[in-house]
Amino acid sequence: MKSAKRAKLRAHGWAVGSAKEFLKLSNAEAALVELRLALSRSLRTWRTEHGLSQVELARQLKSSQSRVAKMEAGDPSVSVDLLVRSLFAVGAKPRDLARTIGQLEDRVAV
Template sequence: MDEAKRKKLEDKGWKVGTVSEFLDLTPEETTLIEIKLALSRNLKERRQKSMTQTELADKLYSSQPRVAKAENGDASVSIELLIRAMLATGATPQEIGQVIAQVG
C-alpha cells in the first residue's frame, strides 16, 4: 500500500499496520475497507443532492456528527450504518449493490 493512501486511512482511524509495521493488510481486509470508503463517498454525493447532514440524521434516528463520520470514512462507522444511511437517502438495493460491485 502506498504511503499517501496509508496516511489518509490512519488519519480516519484505520489501524493499518497496527499489529506490525511489516504485516500488511490481507487482500480481504483491503477490499472491506475499499467497500466502506466507496459507500461513504456515494452516501455523501447522494445526501448532498437533497438534504443536510442533520436532516439525514433525523431520518436515520442518528446524529449529525455520526453522519459526518459516515461521509468521511471514519473507521468507527460500520457498513451497517452506511447502508442504513444510503437507504434513508432513498437509495435502492440496486444502487447500493452497484456501488459495492464497482470496488476493485
C-alpha cells in the first residue's frame, strides 16, 4: 500500500485494517515459527556433520546439553536470538543464514 492511500485510511484507526492486520500478525507468527525450525535444522545439521555430541557443542557455546537439545527441537523457550548466536558461534556466516532463511516459503497473504 502506498503512503498516499494509507494517509487517507489512517484517520479511520484500527477498524479499517483489522482483519488484514489480524492475518498479518498470525502470518508473522507462523513465519517466526518456521524460521526457528529452519535454524534448528541448520544447527543440528552442522553438529552432526562435525561429529559432535550435544554435550560437546554445548561446551563450545558455553551452554548446556539440555539447551542444545531444546534448540534443535525448536522448543518455544528458545529464541531466534540464541539460535543465530549459536550458528555464528560455530562459524556460520551471514551468507549461510541468508541461504537457510531464503529457502523458507513465502506464505504471507497480503
